[in-house]
Amino acid sequence: MALMVDTVNMRPYHHGNLREALVDAGLELARQGGPDAVVLRAATREAGVSHNAAYRHFADRDQLLRVICERCMRELALLMEHRMAEVREPDPVAGAQERLAATGRAYVDFAVSEPGWFRTAFAVPATVAHFGPGEGAGDSGRNPYELLSDCLDDLHRAGALTAERRANAEVAAWSAVHGLAALLTEGPLRGLPDADREAALATVLRVVADGLMG
Amino acid sequence: MALMVDTVNMRPYHHGNLREALVDAGLELARQGGPDAVVLRAATREAGVSHNAAYRHFADRDQLLRVICERCMRELALLMEHRMAEVREPDPVAGAQERLAATGRAYVDFAVSEPGWFRTAFAVPATVAHFGPGEGAGDSGRNPYELLSDCLDDLHRAGALTAERRANAEVAAWSAVHGLAALLTEGPLRGLPDADREAALATVLRVVADGLMG
DNA sequence: TGTACATCAGTGAACGCGCGTTCACTGATGTAC
DNA sequence: TGTACATCAGTGAACGCGCGTTCACTGATGTAC
Numbered sequence: 001m002a003l004m005v006d007t008v009n010m011r012p013y014h015h016g017n018l019r020e021a022l023v024d025a026g027l028e029l030a031r032q033g034g035p036d037a038v039v040l041r042a043a044t045r046e047a048g049v050s051h052n053a054a055y056r057h058f059a060d061r062d063q064l065l066r067v068i069c070e071r072c073m074r075e076l077a078l079l080m081e082h083r084m085a086e087v088r089e090p091d092p093v094a095g096a097q098e099r100l101a102a103t104g105r106a107y108v109d110f111a112v113s114e115p116g117w118f119r120t121a122f123a124v125p126a127t128v129a130h131f132g133p134g135e136g137a138g139d140s141g142r143n144p145y146e147l148l149s150d151c152l153d154d155l156h157r158a159g160a161l162t163a164e165r166r167a168n169a170e171v172a173a174w175s176a177v178h179g180l181a182a183l184l185t186e187g188p189l190r191g192l193p194d195a196d197r198e199a200a201l202a203t204v205l206r207v208v209a210d211g212l213m214g
Numbered sequence: 215m216a217l218m219v220d221t222v223n224m225r226p227y228h229h230g231n232l233r234e235a236l237v238d239a240g241l242e243l244a245r246q247g248g249p250d251a252v253v254l255r256a257a258t259r260e261a262g263v264s265h266n267a268a269y270r271h272f273a274d275r276d277q278l279l280r281v282i283c284e285r286c287m288r289e290l291a292l293l294m295e296h297r298m299a300e301v302r303e304p305d306p307v308a309g310a311q312e313r314l315a316a317t318g319r320a321y322v323d324f325a326v327s328e329p330g331w332f333r334t335a336f337a338v339p340a341t342v343a344h345f346g347p348g349e350g351a352g353d354s355g356r357n358p359y360e361l362l363s364d365c366l367d368d369l370h371r372a373g374a375l376t377a378e379r380r381a382n383a384e385v386a387a388w389s390a391v392h393g394l395a396a397l398l399t400e401g402p403l404r405g406l407p408d409a410d411r412e413a414a415l416a417t418v419l420r421v422v423a424d425g426l427m428g
Numbered sequence: 429t430g431t432a433c434a435t436c437a438g439t440g441a442a443c444g445c446g447c448g449t450t451c452a453c454t455g456a457t458g459t460a461c
Numbered sequence: 462t463g464t465a466c467a468t469c470a471g472t473g474a475a476c477g478c479g480c481g482t483t484c485a486c487t488g489a490t491g492t493a494c
Contacts (some may be wrong), residue, residue, distance in 0.1 A: 014437055041480065050439050052482075057437095061481065086493055122401050145402075168417035169393070171403075175418050178401070179393025180385070187336050187392070188359075189385075203382035204389050211425025227455055228470055255447065266449075275448065291467050387465095 019057040021047040026068040031116045036122035038065050062125045067151050072121035073143065076116070080106040080147050096154035097213075103147055104177045108201055111181035118185060148174060152212075160213050169212055176208045233271040240282040245330045250338035252279050260384040276339045286335035287357065289328070294320040294361050309369035311427075315419050317361055318391045322415050325395035332399060362388060366426075374427050383426055390422045 015021060025046035029037045040061045044054050058064045083106040089095040111118040142150070152169045155161040161169065183189040184197060192200070229235060239260035243251045254275045258268050272278045297320040303309040323330040356364070366383045369375040375383065397403040398411060406414070 013439095014490080027456080039480070040482090051480095052440090052484095053438055055482080124402075168413055171397075171414040172390070172417045172421040175393035175414075176390040176421075177393065178397055179389035179391065179395075181393075182396050183385075183389060183392055188228060188338075191232070199382055200385040200389075207386040207390075207422065207425030208426060209425075211421030211423070213258045214424060227472095228457080232470080253447070254449090259437095265447095266473090267471055271451080 010153060015047070015049060015053075018047060018049060020098070021049075022054055023067055023071065026064055027071060027117075030068050030072060032119040034116045034119040035065065035069070037116070038068050038120070039063050040064065053166050065123075065125055069120055069122075069124045071179060072117040074141065075109065075117060076110050076121055079110050080144055081142070084147065084151070092154070092158040093160045093190060096151060096158050096160060097209060100148075100151040100173070101154065101209070103144075103151055104173070104208070105201065106208060107144070107177045108181050108184065108204060111185045114196070115185040118181065128159060145170065145174070155213070162214075165212060165214065172212065173208050176204050180204050217256050224346070229261070230266075232261060232263060232267060235263075236268055236271060236278060237281055237285065240278055241285060241331075244282050244286060244334040245328060248280065248330045248333040249283070251330070252282050252334070254278065261283060265290065279337075279339055283334055283336075283338045286331040287356065289331060290324050290335055291319065291355060291361060293324050294358055295356070296320070298361065298365070306368070306372040307374045310365060310372050310374060311423060314365040314369065314387070316363075317358075317365055318387070318419050318422070319415065321358070321391045322395050322398065325399045326411070329399040332395065359388070369427070376428075379426060379428065386426065387422050392420050394418050 022043045025043040026038045028046070029039065029042055038061075041051050043064065044051050045054075054064065058067075080103045083102040084099045087098045087102055089098050130131050142144060148170055152161065152166060152173070156163070156166045180189075180200060184192060184200075189197075189200070236257045239257040240252045243253065243256055244262070252275075254268050255265050257278065258265050261267075268278065272281075294317045297316040298313045301309060301316055303312050362384055366375065366380060366387070370377070370380045381384045392404075394414060398406060398414075403411075403414075
């Protein structure tokens with residue numbers, strides 16, 4: 001007689017942490033197949049639970065997907081933060097330039113190494129979205145847009161970016177890097193050999209830097 | 215007794231041009247809902263024909279989708295060509311610069327005004343894709359990549375772009391413009407007000423031009 | 429410390445949906461003689 | 462010019478799939494007394 005614990009597979013009747021388990025399963029699904037692969041039944045299957053158990057923790061599939069999207073965006077931001085922190089250049093201008101490039105590299109690296117997550121990060125269902133200070137990365141930490149803004153603020157503060165050119169600089173840098181990431185992962189540049197990809201990335205970063213700072 | 219023609223809806227038993235009708239229906243589906251909305255049964259429904267009639271003209275759904283994707287890409291190229299041809303500047307350098315900007319504007323305008331088609335253009339199923347001379351736009355006309363290359367060649371010929379900077383210039387310009395289009399249509403910049411979008415586009419084009427030509 | 433009971437977190441079966449695809453078929457067309 | 466017949470382009474029914482979601486339920490937990 002199994003009382004608390006099923007003696008065969010050792011899973012208690014109450015999962016204990018099903019919400020987390022569903023999010024983890026959803027993240028794995030997203031990793032492999034992008035946002036469309038985040039399927040309620042697959043997540044519950046993976047968690048070893050019946051289909052509708054998920055409804056104890058999420059109102060519907062969209063709510064689960066939303067959480068997964070936020071986590072993916074957060075992962076992207078974390079890689080960017082990590083790469084920024086690795087920059088050791090003491091000179092304010094060169095340091096700010098290196099940090100800007102580091103965020104760009106991180107962005108593209110993330111997209112290439114985790115294309116499913118990258119696509120999912122931007123697959124927030126329905127209306128919402130819209131980036132800006134405090135939006136887009138859930139509750140904790142800075143989102144990619146904010147990290148980019150920080151770099152550009154640094155550049156401005158260090159005197160490498162005039163006030164005039166500071167305006168709208170986010171969208172220019174972001175577009176270039178996002179476009180490369182999209183072309184490489186979902187677009188016609190899928191499967192570009194490593195060396196070509198590196199050359200493309202270097203050129204994009206150079207054009208952005210030269211274009212912004214004149 | 216209807217012999218050749220059904221007297222009620224005047225549709226002959228043989229459609230006459232079902233292939234074209236299915237492609238047209240598919241294009242409308244793509245326009246409204248992107249590549250995922252290109253659904254065999256919906257296309258046949260729209261064409262007023264039974265589900266499986268489509269199999270007389272396409273091996274499977276993917277084959278239809280592929281045709282639709284090519285047509286969408288062709289539409290994008292046509293708008294770019296049209297906008298390039300509108301440039302009247304006689305000076306070779308200024309003319310080439312204006313044509314480059316015109317292709318970028320066309321690219322973003324297409325994405326914003328026809329987001330379903332834009333997404334579909336890049337949703338070629340499975341492996342394939344990869345741009346380059348002669349690829350990506352089906353059989354006729356120049357594809358977007360080639361049009362961009364033409365602009366850059368002009369710029370180089372006119373002396374505004376050094377040979378060194380000519381290298382990899384396509385990917386830089388393309389990434390920036392594609393990224394803006396993606397952010398505006400599928401990403402966090404969805405629904406950006408017109409004025410802000412115009413400012414963003416202007417900045418992106420300026421950064422690309424300055425970044426490329428130094 | 430023991431027990432009744434509300435509440436929480438699961439189960440299992442079922443519904444309805446729309447899809448791609450296949451099957452055996454029939455009506456229409458065009459061509460050889 | 463007429464006719465037999467191969468071929469082409471449709472039809473209608475069905476299969477199997479996986480999905481999101483709902484229903485009535487039961488097992489486990491925790492709390493008031």
